[in-house]
Amino acid sequence: MKERLEQLKQEALQKVENADSIQGLKDIRVEYLGKKGPITEVLRGMGKLSKEERPVIGQLANEVRESIADAIEAKQTGLEDEALEKQLEEESIDVTLPARPVHVGGPHLLTSIVEEIEDLFIGMGFEIKEGPEVETDYYNFEALNLPKGHPARDMQDSFYVTEELLMRTHTSPVQARTMGARNGAEPVKMICPGKVYRRDTDDATHSHQFTQIEGLLVDKHVRMSDLKGVLNAFAKQMFGAEREIRLRPSFFPFTEPSVEMDISCKVCGGKGCSVCKGTGWIEILGGGMVHPNVLEMAGYDSSEYSGFAFGMGPERIAMLKYGVDDIRHFYTNDIRFLEQYHKA
Amino acid sequence: MLVSLNWLNEYIDVSAYSPEELAEIITKTGIEVESVEPVAEGVTGVVVGHVTSCMQHPNADKLNLCQVDVGEETLQIVCGAPNVAVGQKVAVAVPGAVLPGNFKIKKTKLRGEASNGMICSLQELGVDEKDVPKEYAEGIFVFPEDTEIGADAVSELNLDDLIIELGLTPNRSDAMSMAGVAYEVAAAIDGAYTLAEEKVETIDEKASDLLTVEVDDPEANPYYGAFVIKDVQIGPSPLWMRNRLTAAGIRPINNVVDITNYVLMEYGQPLHAFDYDRFGSQTIRTRRAEDGEKIVTLDDQERTLNSRHLVITNGEQPHAIAGVMGGAESEVQEDTTTIILEAAYFAPSVVREASKDHGLRSESSSRFEKGVDPNRVERAGKRACELLQKYAGGRVLEGNASFDKLDRSEKQVTVRTSVINDRLGTEISNEEMADIFRRLQFVYNQDGEQFDVTIPTRRGDITIFEDILEEVARIYGYDNLPFTLPEGESQAGGLTVNQQLKRRVKAYFEGAGLHETITYSLTHKDKAVMLVSPEVEEAAESPVGLAMPMSEDHAYLRLSILPELLESLSYNVARRQENLAYYEVGTVFISDEEEVTKQPSEMLRASGALTGDWTSHLWQQEKKAVDFFVVKGIVEGLGDQLGLSFTYEKAKLPSMHPGRTAVIRHGGRVIGFAGQVHPKLQKEFGLKETYVFDLNLEALFQSYEKEETFRVIPRHPSVSRDIALVVDEDVSAGAIEATISEAGAPLVKDVQVFDVYQGEHLEAGKKSLAFRLLYLDPVRTLKDQEVEEAHEQILAAVKDKHEAELRG
Numbered sequence A: 001m002k003e004r005l006e007q008l009k010q011e012a013l014q015k016v017e018n019a020d021s022i023q024g025l026k027d028i029r030v031e032y033l034g035k036k037g038p039i040t041e042v043l044r045g046m047g048k049l050s051k052e053e054r055p056v057i058g059q060l061a062n063e064v065r066e067s068i069a070d071a072i073e074a075k076q077t078g079l080e081d082e083a084l085e086k087q088l089e090e091e092s093i094d095v096t097l098p099a100r101p102v103h104v105g106g107p108h109l110l111t112s113i114v115e116e117i118e119d120l121f122i123g124m125g126f127e128i129k130e131g132p133e134v135e136t137d138y139y140n141f142e143a144l145n146l147p148k149g150h151p152a153r154d155m156q157d158s159f160y161v162t163e164e165l166l167m168r169t170h171t172s173p174v175q176a177r178t179m180g181a182r183n184g185a186e187p188v189k190m191i192c193p194g195k196v197y198r199r200d201t202d203d204a205t206h207s208h209q210f211t212q213i214e215g216l217l218v219d220k221h222v223r224m225s226d227l228k229g230v231l232n233a234f235a236k237q238m239f240g241a242e243r244e245i246r247l248r249p250s251f252f253p254f255t256e257p258s259v260e261m262d263i264s265c266k267v268c269g270g271k272g273c274s275v276c277k278g279t280g281w282i283e284i285l286g287g288g289m290v291h292p293n294v295l296e297m298a299g300y301d302s303s304e305y306s307g308f309a310f311g312m313g314p315e316r317i318a319m320l321k322y323g324v325d326d327i328r329h330f331y332t333n334d335i336r337f338l339e340q341y342h343k344a
Numbered sequence B: 001m002l003v004s005l006n007w008l009n010e011y012i013d014v015s016a017y018s019p020e021e022l023a024e025i026i027t028k029t030g031i032e033v034e035s036v037e038p039v040a041e042g043v044t045g046v047v048v049g050h051v052t053s054c055m056q057h058p059n060a061d062k063l064n065l066c067q068v069d070v071g072e073e074t075l076q077i078v079c080g081a082p083n084v085a086v087g088q089k090v091a092v093a094v095p096g097a098v099l100p101g102n103f104k105i106k107k108t109k110l111r112g113e114a115s116n117g118m119i120c121s122l123q124e125l126g127v128d129e130k131d132v133p134k135e136y137a138e139g140i141f142v143f144p145e146d147t148e149i150g151a152d153a154v155s156e157l158n159l160d161d162l163i164i165e166l167g168l169t170p171n172r173s174d175a176m177s178m179a180g181v182a183y184e185v186a187a188a189i190d191g192a193y194t195l196a197e198e199k200v201e202t203i204d205e206k207a208s209d210l211l212t213v214e215v216d217d218p219e220a221n222p223y224y225g226a227f228v229i230k231d232v233q234i235g236p237s238p239l240w241m242r243n244r245l246t247a248a249g250i251r252p253i254n255n256v257v258d259i260t261n262y263v264l265m266e267y268g269q270p271l272h273a274f275d276y277d278r279f280g281s282q283t284i285r286t287r288r289a290e291d292g293e294k295i296v297t298l299d300d301q302e303r304t305l306n307s308r309h310l311v312i313t314n315g316e317q318p319h320a321i322a323g324v325m326g327g328a329e330s331e332v333q334e335d336t337t338t339i340i341l342e343a344a345y346f347a348p349s350v351v352r353e354a355s356k357d358h359g360l361r362s363e364s365s366s367r368f369e370k371g372v373d374p375n376r377v378e379r380a381g382k383r384a385c386e387l388l389q390k391y392a393g394g395r396v397l398e399g400n401a402s403f404d405k406l407d408r409s410e411k412q413v414t415v416r417t418s419v420i421n422d423r424l425g426t427e428i429s430n431e432e433m434a435d436i437f438r439r440l441q442f443v444y445n446q447d448g449e450q451f452d453v454t455i456p457t458r459r460g461d462i463t464i465f466e467d468i469l470e471e472v473a474r475i476y477g478y479d480n481l482p483f484t485l486p487e488g489e490s491q492a493g494g495l496t497v498n499q500q501l502k503r504r505v506k507a508y509f510e511g512a513g514l515h516e517t518i519t520y521s522l523t524h525k526d527k528a529v530m531l532v533s534p535e536v537e538e539a540a541e542s543p544v545g546l547a548m549p550m551s552e553d554h555a556y557l558r559l560s561i562l563p564e565l566l567e568s569l570s571y572n573v574a575r576r577q578e579n580l581a582y583y584e585v586g587t588v589f590i591s592d593e594e595e596v597t598k599q600p601s602e603m604l605r606a607s608g609a610l611t612g613d614w615t616s617h618l619w620q621q622e623k624k625a626v627d628f629f630v631v632k633g634i635v636e637g638l639g640d641q642l643g644l645s646f647t648y649e650k651a652k653l654p655s656m657h658p659g660r661t662a663v664i665r666h667g668g669r670v671i672g673f674a675g676q677v678h679p680k681l682q683k684e685f686g687l688k689e690t691y692v693f694d695l696n697l698e699a700l701f702q703s704y705e706k707e708e709t710f711r712v713i714p715r716h717p718s719v720s721r722d723i724a725l726v727v728d729e730d731v732s733a734g735a736i737e738a739t740i741s742e743a744g745a746p747l748v749k750d751v752q753v754f755d756v757y758q759g760e761h762l763e764a765g766k767k768s769l770a771f772r773l774l775y776l777d778p779v780r781t782l783k784d785q786e787v788e789e790a791h792e793q794i795l796a797a798v799k800d801k802h803e804a805e806l807r808g
């Protein structure tokens, strides 16, 4: 019997060795390890054996059974791996073929710039205020120290709707409205972005519609040096820590003293080049200390309160920062333009 | 304002500074230098020559053969100028000379004759066409007879001068004169300058014996002075004066006109000369013009006047529009011998009105409009008399005939050093403060830290404390102000809920594949009222228009963003960019008034327009054009972002495809629409199939509620059941879906259409809709029986409402 088991084992292991399919292995399992298989048969015939032999043969039979089962399992794993490998081989692709595109849109360049500026000033404790694009003559001009007939009104020829209503020419009326709403008592710290309109023929540098961001801070003891400090912090964050700023005198009816702010030219580092017209400086924004008339009209006592205001054009900033050469690009919405600045 | 550096240097010594340094100093102290340019760039080797002979060229009718003595030698030069003649002193570019544009002069032969140089016109020397005197416009320039032969023509003509262009802000009209610029530069560099006294020699006759002056409207004309100069001889003004005028951008004409213009530039005071004999009376009367009154001005235009305009009359008819332009009738001419010289103060507003009405912006009106220095009016008249005596042979009568109610008083402003420091953030001492006022030539009385500052009338822009503050700051130097941060109580900045939502909506659209656009709010009337959403369509009956548009294309305020969005698509499609998905968030303008009297309400909307392929993956042969359901998906996604649900109802809207358009509601309220643009309109825009959506963001933001409580995540699995229903083809899926949701509540959590069929297996006029229903109870496992009961209820409801049969 012992010999029989050994023989069966050899025979089975040989067959397992030669098997070339999972099915073949299954057949071998049934053939040798099944209920009708030869090993079962051997075990059934154990009754004829002596008491001493029985456990020996029994153990041997189990060992044979186990080694066959192990061999089948090992072989099966091998065959499965082989089959999988083959399948994977067949599934191979050309990874250099084009991807299925994921279409993602993006913000308009002006929005990116406006939001960047908004976030910078939010970081400095400013809130964002909005206001109507069709304004009253009062808020657009009079409340800003530009009474009817004031020569500076010529500076910004406007689109009137009626004698008293017009397309706002700047976002400053939002400042006047915000100040007015505080009853001359609380401080104001705000910026106001938005669309503005002027009677200009559209060309490479003019647009009848454009964007403006203005800022205002009114409080007790606001100093001109605060304006300089805030604008400096803004400019360094917006344009780079290595950029210098300078203020020079200017004129706006709603501020006194008034300033124009330049930043050092990025192209030449201040030495002078064609971009900065040889001056080393590039004009970025205008501002100044809020004119006492503006404060008084909004209900503030100008001997107690003071403030500063400033305004800038995101189009101009975009043109400087990214070299956009024609302001009309912002409003034509050419897909090739829009896509270019989605990372901006 | 164009400032000749040579001229300026004669008033105040600026030779210690390079032109660039000077420009920088002037810019930093207050007046922006826009450019510093030479009168004529790169001209060398041009000398004064004497034409000693001039004959016709043997081989050319229009050329002359000239012998020109240039000092060291005599050159033969072929010259084509019609005005060349023997005896003239001319500008000769000798061989080796360089003219503007790097044009090198060489010895050459013209039609067989040697030509060793070139006799130059002013234009050839780089002088601006408009500044060239008329008599030299068509030919060469001729120097005065006493010009030295062989002298450097470049310096004789002041071509080596530099012109500083100042960009003056409206408040700095004081710098619209050389004297004003000199005061400014003196303050900037701490130099010395005072406007020199006029020196006039008069004859025994008195101007007031020849003329009387009457003023009807002293407010419009507080001062009028008329000087009289006899025996003037009209001729060219001296070359130095012509050069200075040219440098200032003013064309020289004759000595009298040039002198009035010269004083205008020097003092900033416009003057006018009338021909006494052509004036027609001995009375000068200034008054408001009568409505419809006419005058022919110096430019030979007949102009119709009205009572907004002030005129200078001879008692009867007008001879000048005050401060704007003189009349042709009394113009100074070749034969003029006696002139009336007007030096007057006209109110800025009166001159502004007239110059605006007549479209006449002149050197004169631009100064009156800003207000001239009351203390320099009469002085300017005297200065002109001085020059007329010197350079036009005139004999000046004593005094002037005048009307005078002009306020020449100087204002006083009191300031304290501590208040100035407090406002600027500086630590300026009393001594430094006093020094600043000294540099500005502001007279002051000092008492400790208090300064009573007297403002000279040339600085009419300074009236209040803050104006002084600016003067101190700019002379102290904006560069020297410290950098500080505001000391007030700090507040937390941030976005409002709506501002946050707006950003979120935009980010969603962009993530969904749409590109943001910004289009014009002002549009054509047709487009202003096109594609307007049903909830605001009433306003489209009275769109808000501009009173005076610049063009038809930007004349009305938009009621919808879509037409300009379609315009943007159209622009791209015309450039072969055909797959586009755009959105814009912006304002539309709603007015319920027929005639606008109050501000229209401004409504925030989000609109999108899509055309071409939505997805395409070529090598896998996959391509999907934009359709209604793409756009609907975008809208639905927005609803998810805001936690809002929408319903859709087929609708016929103007300019939209009648079968592919839906009105969108939220909570029963119309909040927008979506669908295909009507093919006719698509064609007008040159577009293929194009889908749009338009949503009232403001309404959506109002409905938005921030999720603030935690909702339990269901622990139990949901059960899904499918049903296929056969209904009439005009029953909408949405209607059935709504019925299912209602009948299945609260267990049915989701209903999805997964198949739509119409065809041979169904009766004509019928369609089959298959729905997948999701049953869920968040807190326990559903029993089969409960689902069964709910399902039965649903079937009954759809049968009842829509005659829907279960498909067999």
Ligand SMILES: [Zn+2]
Residues within 6 Å of the ligand: A265, A266, A267, A268, A269, A270, A271, A272, A273, A274, A275, A276, A277, A278, A280, A281
């Ligand atoms: Zn540069």
